[in-house]
Amino acid sequence: MEWWIAALIATFAALAAACITQYAFVQMTQMKALSHQQTFEALERVGARLRDFFDPLPKEDVQIQSHDGLRLSGVVVKARHDSAKWVILVHGYTTSLPASIPFMEIFREEGFNLLLIDQRRHGKSEGKYTTYGYHEKHDVAAWIQYLKDNYGGNLMIGLHGVSLGGSTVLEYLPLSGPEVKFVIADCPYSDLTRLMHHQIQKLNHIPAALFLPLVDKRLRRRIGFTLSQVSPLRSVQKSSIPLMFIHGTKDHYIPPEMSEELFAAAAGPKRLLLVEGATHGFALDADPLLYKKSVQEFVREVLSGCVGPSEAPEPALEREWPEENDCVGLPLTEAPNA
Numbered sequence: 397m398e399w400w401i402a403a404l405i406a407t408f409a410a411l412a413a414a415c416i417t418q419y420a421f422v423q424m425t426q427m428k429a430l431s432h433q434q435t436f437e438a439l440e441r442v443g444a445r446l447r448d449f450f451d452p453l454p455k456e457d458v459q460i461q462s463h464d465g466l467r468l469s470g471v472v473v474k475a476r477h478d479s480a481k482w483v484i485l486v487h488g489y490t491t492s493l494p495a496s497i498p499f500m501e502i503f504r505e506e507g508f509n510l511l512l513i514d515q516r517r518h519g520k521s522e523g524k525y526t527t528y529g530y531h532e533k534h535d536v537a538a539w540i541q542y543l544k545d546n547y548g549g550n551l552m553i554g555l556h557g558v559s560l561g562g563s564t565v566l567e568y569l570p571l572s573g574p575e576v577k578f579v580i581a582d583c584p585y586s587d588l589t590r591l592m593h594h595q596i597q598k599l600n601h602i603p604a605a606l607f608l609p610l611v612d613k614r615l616r617r618r619i620g621f622t623l624s625q626v627s628p629l630r631s632v633q634k635s636s637i638p639l640m641f642i643h644g645t646k647d648h649y650i651p652p653e654m655s656e657e658l659f660a661a662a663a664g665p666k667r668l669l670l671v672e673g674a675t676h677g678f679a680l681d682a683d684p685l686l687y688k689k690s691v692q693e694f695v696r697e698v699l700s701g702c703v704g705p706s707e708a709p710e711p712a713l714e715r716e717w718p719e720e721n722d723c724v725g726l727p728l729t730e731a732p733n734a
Contacts (some may be wrong), residue, residue: 468539
Protein backbone atom coordinates (compact mmCIF):
# COMPACT_ATOMS: atom_id res chain seq x y z
CA MET A 397 0.00 0.00 0.00
CA GLU A 398 1.26 3.42 -0.89
CA TRP A 399 2.31 5.49 2.14
CA TRP A 400 -0.07 8.29 1.25
CA ILE A 401 -3.02 5.89 1.12
CA ALA A 402 -2.15 4.57 4.58
CA ALA A 403 -1.80 8.13 5.84
CA LEU A 404 -5.17 9.07 4.34
CA ILE A 405 -6.86 6.06 5.96
CA ALA A 406 -5.27 6.87 9.31
CA THR A 407 -6.36 10.50 9.05
CA PHE A 408 -9.90 9.50 8.12
CA ALA A 409 -10.07 7.01 11.01
CA ALA A 410 -8.83 9.61 13.48
CA LEU A 411 -11.34 12.16 12.21
CA ALA A 412 -14.19 9.64 12.40
CA ALA A 413 -13.20 8.69 15.95
CA ALA A 414 -13.09 12.35 17.00
CA CYS A 415 -16.52 13.01 15.46
CA ILE A 416 -18.13 9.98 17.07
CA THR A 417 -16.59 10.84 20.44
CA GLN A 418 -17.83 14.41 20.22
CA TYR A 419 -21.29 13.21 19.18
CA ALA A 420 -21.46 10.86 22.16
CA PHE A 421 -20.18 13.55 24.53
CA VAL A 422 -22.75 16.12 23.39
CA GLN A 423 -25.62 13.65 23.41
CA MET A 424 -24.65 12.57 26.91
CA THR A 425 -24.12 15.97 28.50
CA GLN A 426 -25.70 18.68 26.35
CA MET A 427 -28.70 17.26 24.51
CA LYS A 428 -31.33 19.95 24.01
CA ALA A 429 -33.59 20.10 27.06
CA LEU A 430 -37.29 20.89 26.90
CA SER A 431 -38.68 24.10 28.36
CA HIS A 432 -41.66 23.99 30.70
CA GLN A 433 -43.97 24.74 27.79
CA GLN A 434 -42.40 22.04 25.61
CA THR A 435 -42.58 19.50 28.43
CA PHE A 436 -46.27 20.22 28.94
CA GLU A 437 -46.87 19.88 25.20
CA ALA A 438 -44.89 16.63 24.93
CA LEU A 439 -46.89 15.04 27.74
CA GLU A 440 -50.17 16.34 26.36
CA ARG A 441 -49.41 14.61 23.07
CA VAL A 442 -49.56 11.28 24.91
CA GLY A 443 -52.83 12.18 26.63
CA ALA A 444 -51.80 13.91 29.86
CA ARG A 445 -53.78 16.98 30.93
CA LEU A 446 -51.35 18.30 33.49
CA ARG A 447 -52.15 22.00 33.25
CA ASP A 448 -55.78 21.42 34.22
CA PHE A 449 -54.48 20.02 37.51
CA PHE A 450 -51.38 22.14 38.05
CA ASP A 451 -52.39 25.66 37.03
CA PRO A 452 -55.11 26.19 39.71
CA LEU A 453 -52.84 25.10 42.57
CA PRO A 454 -51.39 27.79 44.86
CA LYS A 455 -47.66 27.70 44.25
CA GLU A 456 -44.49 29.71 44.65
CA ASP A 457 -41.52 29.99 42.29
CA VAL A 458 -38.28 29.67 44.24
CA GLN A 459 -34.58 29.94 43.41
CA ILE A 460 -31.32 28.97 45.10
CA GLN A 461 -27.63 29.04 44.20
CA SER A 462 -25.73 25.82 43.64
CA HIS A 463 -22.39 25.02 45.26
CA ASP A 464 -20.67 26.07 42.02
CA GLY A 465 -22.59 29.30 41.50
CA LEU A 466 -25.51 28.33 39.24
CA ARG A 467 -29.02 29.67 39.69
CA LEU A 468 -31.39 26.74 40.26
CA SER A 469 -35.17 27.05 39.99
CA GLY A 470 -38.08 25.20 41.51
CA VAL A 471 -41.73 25.44 42.49
CA VAL A 472 -43.17 24.94 45.98
CA VAL A 473 -46.70 23.56 46.32
CA LYS A 474 -47.85 23.56 49.92
CA ALA A 475 -49.93 20.80 51.44
CA ARG A 476 -53.66 21.29 51.96
CA HIS A 477 -52.99 21.58 55.70
CA ASP A 478 -49.93 22.62 57.70
CA SER A 479 -47.37 19.84 57.58
CA ALA A 480 -43.71 19.20 58.34
CA LYS A 481 -43.62 16.55 55.61
CA TRP A 482 -41.93 17.37 52.28
CA VAL A 483 -41.13 15.52 49.08
CA ILE A 484 -38.66 16.80 46.48
CA LEU A 485 -39.56 15.61 42.96
CA VAL A 486 -36.64 15.28 40.54
CA HIS A 487 -37.20 14.86 36.79
CA GLY A 488 -35.10 13.07 34.17
CA TYR A 489 -32.75 14.00 31.35
CA THR A 490 -33.97 16.57 28.76
CA THR A 491 -37.32 17.22 30.46
CA SER A 492 -38.14 19.79 33.15
CA LEU A 493 -40.19 20.09 36.32
CA PRO A 494 -43.64 19.68 34.68
CA ALA A 495 -42.63 16.04 34.08
CA SER A 496 -42.88 15.58 37.88
CA ILE A 497 -46.51 16.74 38.05
CA PRO A 498 -48.04 13.25 37.52
CA PHE A 499 -46.44 12.11 40.79
CA MET A 500 -47.69 15.00 42.90
CA GLU A 501 -51.07 13.69 43.97
CA ILE A 502 -49.58 10.45 45.31
CA PHE A 503 -47.85 12.53 47.99
CA ARG A 504 -50.43 15.29 48.38
CA GLU A 505 -52.93 12.65 49.46
CA GLU A 506 -50.49 11.71 52.23
CA GLY A 507 -50.24 15.30 53.48
CA PHE A 508 -46.89 16.26 51.95
CA ASN A 509 -45.69 19.65 50.81
CA LEU A 510 -43.96 19.41 47.45
CA LEU A 511 -40.88 20.94 45.90
CA LEU A 512 -40.57 20.36 42.15
CA ILE A 513 -37.13 21.26 40.87
CA ASP A 514 -35.51 21.94 37.52
CA GLN A 515 -32.22 20.07 37.42
CA ARG A 516 -29.16 22.06 36.37
CA ARG A 517 -29.16 22.81 32.64
CA HIS A 518 -32.88 22.01 32.47
CA GLY A 519 -36.01 24.15 32.53
CA LYS A 520 -35.31 27.49 34.21
CA SER A 521 -32.11 26.37 35.95
CA GLU A 522 -28.67 27.42 34.74
CA GLY A 523 -25.87 25.11 33.71
CA LYS A 524 -23.87 23.95 30.71
CA TYR A 525 -23.48 20.22 31.33
CA THR A 526 -25.42 17.32 32.83
CA THR A 527 -23.13 15.29 35.12
CA TYR A 528 -25.42 12.37 36.05
CA GLY A 529 -25.37 13.01 39.77
CA TYR A 530 -21.76 14.10 40.19
CA HIS A 531 -22.77 17.74 40.70
CA GLU A 532 -26.54 17.19 40.88
CA LYS A 533 -26.31 15.42 44.24
CA HIS A 534 -24.99 18.67 45.71
CA ASP A 535 -27.93 20.51 44.12
CA VAL A 536 -30.29 18.19 46.02
CA ALA A 537 -28.37 18.95 49.21
CA ALA A 538 -28.76 22.68 48.52
CA TRP A 539 -32.52 22.30 48.03
CA ILE A 540 -32.81 20.41 51.31
CA GLN A 541 -30.92 23.18 53.05
CA TYR A 542 -33.33 25.68 51.49
CA LEU A 543 -36.29 23.80 52.98
CA LYS A 544 -34.65 23.69 56.40
CA ASP A 545 -33.78 27.39 56.30
CA ASN A 546 -37.26 28.46 55.23
CA TYR A 547 -39.59 25.95 56.87
CA GLY A 548 -37.77 24.91 60.01
CA GLY A 549 -35.23 22.29 60.95
CA ASN A 550 -37.66 19.67 62.21
CA LEU A 551 -38.78 18.42 58.80
CA MET A 552 -39.45 14.97 57.40
CA ILE A 553 -38.18 14.91 53.83
CA GLY A 554 -38.55 12.32 51.09
CA LEU A 555 -36.98 12.26 47.64
CA HIS A 556 -38.54 10.92 44.45
CA GLY A 557 -36.66 10.86 41.14
CA VAL A 558 -37.18 9.41 37.68
CA SER A 559 -34.35 8.12 35.44
CA LEU A 560 -31.53 10.68 35.79
CA GLY A 561 -33.52 12.05 38.74
CA GLY A 562 -33.75 8.59 40.30
CA SER A 563 -30.02 8.05 40.19
CA THR A 564 -29.38 11.64 41.31
CA VAL A 565 -31.31 11.07 44.55
CA LEU A 566 -29.41 7.81 45.08
CA GLU A 567 -26.08 9.57 44.51
CA TYR A 568 -27.17 12.05 47.19
CA LEU A 569 -27.44 9.34 49.88
CA PRO A 570 -23.90 9.71 51.31
CA LEU A 571 -24.63 13.41 51.92
CA SER A 572 -28.00 12.93 53.62
CA GLY A 573 -28.90 14.01 57.12
CA PRO A 574 -31.51 12.71 59.59
CA GLU A 575 -34.26 14.83 58.01
CA VAL A 576 -34.29 12.56 54.92
CA LYS A 577 -36.63 9.70 55.74
CA PHE A 578 -36.95 7.85 52.42
CA VAL A 579 -35.81 7.83 48.79
CA ILE A 580 -37.80 6.51 45.82
CA ALA A 581 -35.88 5.88 42.59
CA ASP A 582 -37.93 5.21 39.44
CA CYS A 583 -35.95 3.53 36.61
CA PRO A 584 -32.50 4.55 37.94
CA TYR A 585 -29.14 3.40 36.59
CA SER A 586 -26.87 1.55 38.98
CA ASP A 587 -23.55 2.52 37.41
CA LEU A 588 -22.82 5.22 34.83
CA THR A 589 -20.03 3.32 33.05
CA ARG A 590 -22.27 0.32 32.44
CA LEU A 591 -25.22 2.51 31.42
CA MET A 592 -23.16 4.32 28.80
CA HIS A 593 -21.74 1.02 27.54
CA HIS A 594 -25.31 -0.27 27.10
CA GLN A 595 -26.54 2.86 25.37
CA ILE A 596 -23.55 3.30 23.08
CA GLN A 597 -23.32 -0.32 22.02
CA LYS A 598 -26.87 -1.68 22.23
CA LEU A 599 -28.91 1.36 21.25
CA ASN A 600 -26.50 3.13 18.91
CA HIS A 601 -24.48 0.19 17.57
CA ILE A 602 -21.16 1.91 18.22
CA PRO A 603 -18.29 -0.24 19.59
CA ALA A 604 -18.27 0.84 23.23
CA ALA A 605 -14.92 -0.74 24.05
CA LEU A 606 -13.31 1.58 21.50
CA PHE A 607 -15.18 4.83 22.11
CA LEU A 608 -16.16 4.80 25.79
CA PRO A 609 -12.59 5.48 26.98
CA LEU A 610 -12.43 8.43 24.56
CA VAL A 611 -15.71 9.81 25.90
CA ASP A 612 -14.43 9.34 29.44
CA LYS A 613 -11.27 11.32 28.67
CA ARG A 614 -13.38 14.13 27.23
CA LEU A 615 -15.59 14.18 30.31
CA ARG A 616 -12.53 14.51 32.55
CA ARG A 617 -10.98 17.23 30.39
CA ARG A 618 -14.12 19.30 29.75
CA ILE A 619 -16.17 18.86 32.92
CA GLY A 620 -13.81 17.44 35.54
CA PHE A 621 -15.34 14.07 36.35
CA THR A 622 -15.16 10.52 35.03
CA LEU A 623 -17.74 7.80 34.49
CA SER A 624 -16.34 5.73 37.35
CA GLN A 625 -17.09 8.53 39.82
CA VAL A 626 -20.85 8.08 39.36
CA SER A 627 -22.12 4.81 40.82
CA PRO A 628 -25.44 4.81 42.72
CA LEU A 629 -24.62 1.18 43.53
CA ARG A 630 -21.86 2.34 45.85
CA SER A 631 -24.18 4.85 47.48
CA VAL A 632 -26.93 2.38 48.37
CA GLN A 633 -24.43 -0.03 49.88
CA LYS A 634 -23.48 2.55 52.50
CA SER A 635 -26.92 3.95 53.37
CA SER A 636 -29.47 2.85 55.95
CA ILE A 637 -32.21 5.17 54.61
CA PRO A 638 -35.33 3.25 53.44
CA LEU A 639 -35.20 2.90 49.66
CA MET A 640 -37.79 1.98 47.05
CA PHE A 641 -36.85 1.04 43.50
CA ILE A 642 -39.36 1.06 40.64
CA HIS A 643 -38.74 -0.14 37.09
CA GLY A 644 -40.66 -1.12 33.98
CA THR A 645 -39.92 -4.58 32.61
CA LYS A 646 -39.84 -3.24 29.02
CA ASP A 647 -37.33 -0.48 29.67
CA HIS A 648 -34.76 -0.53 26.85
CA TYR A 649 -32.92 2.65 27.91
CA ILE A 650 -32.02 1.65 31.46
CA PRO A 651 -32.36 -2.13 31.91
CA PRO A 652 -34.61 -3.22 34.81
CA GLU A 653 -31.78 -5.43 36.02
CA MET A 654 -30.12 -2.25 37.25
CA SER A 655 -32.91 -1.66 39.78
CA GLU A 656 -32.71 -5.33 40.80
CA GLU A 657 -28.99 -4.91 41.35
CA LEU A 658 -29.55 -1.77 43.43
CA PHE A 659 -32.20 -3.52 45.49
CA ALA A 660 -29.92 -6.49 46.17
CA ALA A 661 -27.08 -4.20 47.25
CA ALA A 662 -29.08 -1.78 49.42
CA ALA A 663 -28.07 -2.06 53.05
CA GLY A 664 -31.21 -0.70 54.74
CA PRO A 665 -34.97 -1.24 54.50
CA LYS A 666 -35.96 -1.56 50.86
CA ARG A 667 -38.71 -2.30 48.37
CA LEU A 668 -38.64 -3.24 44.68
CA LEU A 669 -41.57 -2.79 42.30
CA LEU A 670 -41.29 -4.14 38.75
CA VAL A 671 -44.17 -2.92 36.59
CA GLU A 672 -44.95 -5.41 33.87
CA GLY A 673 -44.84 -4.02 30.35
CA ALA A 674 -43.83 -0.48 31.34
CA THR A 675 -41.30 1.33 29.16
CA HIS A 676 -38.74 3.86 30.34
CA GLY A 677 -40.21 6.43 32.72
CA PHE A 678 -43.79 5.22 32.20
CA ALA A 679 -44.32 2.84 35.13
CA LEU A 680 -46.94 5.18 36.60
CA ASP A 681 -48.80 5.34 33.28
CA ALA A 682 -48.66 1.55 32.79
CA ASP A 683 -50.28 0.72 36.14
CA PRO A 684 -51.26 3.87 38.06
CA LEU A 685 -53.18 2.06 40.79
CA LEU A 686 -50.32 -0.34 41.57
CA TYR A 687 -47.75 2.47 41.49
CA LYS A 688 -49.77 4.73 43.77
CA LYS A 689 -50.71 1.97 46.23
CA SER A 690 -47.14 0.65 46.45
CA VAL A 691 -45.57 4.08 46.98
CA GLN A 692 -48.13 5.21 49.55
CA GLU A 693 -47.83 1.96 51.51
CA PHE A 694 -44.05 2.29 51.52
CA VAL A 695 -44.18 5.91 52.72
CA ARG A 696 -46.69 5.08 55.47
CA GLU A 697 -44.53 2.20 56.69
CA VAL A 698 -41.43 4.40 56.76
CA LEU A 699 -43.06 7.24 58.67
CA SER A 700 -44.71 4.84 61.13
CA GLY A 701 -41.38 3.12 61.75
CA CYS A 702 -42.70 -0.23 60.52
CA VAL A 703 -40.69 -0.64 57.34
CA GLY A 704 -38.26 -3.53 57.32
CA PRO A 705 -36.41 -5.88 54.98
CA SER A 706 -38.54 -7.23 52.17
CA GLU A 707 -38.30 -10.00 49.65
CA ALA A 708 -37.96 -8.85 46.06
CA PRO A 709 -40.50 -9.82 43.43
CA GLU A 710 -39.52 -12.32 40.78
CA PRO A 711 -36.52 -10.95 38.89
CA ALA A 712 -36.93 -9.67 35.38
CA LEU A 713 -35.77 -12.22 32.86
CA GLU A 714 -32.26 -11.70 31.60
CA ARG A 715 -32.46 -10.77 27.96
CA GLU A 716 -30.47 -9.59 25.02
CA TRP A 717 -31.59 -6.03 24.40
CA PRO A 718 -33.35 -5.78 21.05
CA GLU A 719 -31.91 -4.19 17.99
CA GLU A 720 -35.21 -3.48 16.27
CA ASN A 721 -35.52 -0.46 14.04
CA ASP A 722 -37.13 1.62 16.78
CA CYS A 723 -33.92 1.48 18.79
CA VAL A 724 -31.47 2.16 15.99
CA GLY A 725 -29.68 5.50 16.07
CA LEU A 726 -31.46 6.88 19.11
CA PRO A 727 -29.57 9.77 20.70
CA LEU A 728 -27.74 8.67 23.84
CA THR A 729 -29.93 8.62 26.97
CA GLU A 730 -32.92 10.11 25.17
CA ALA A 731 -36.30 8.56 25.96
CA PRO A 732 -39.89 9.80 25.78
CA ASN A 733 -39.99 10.37 29.53
CA ALA A 734 -36.35 10.26 30.51
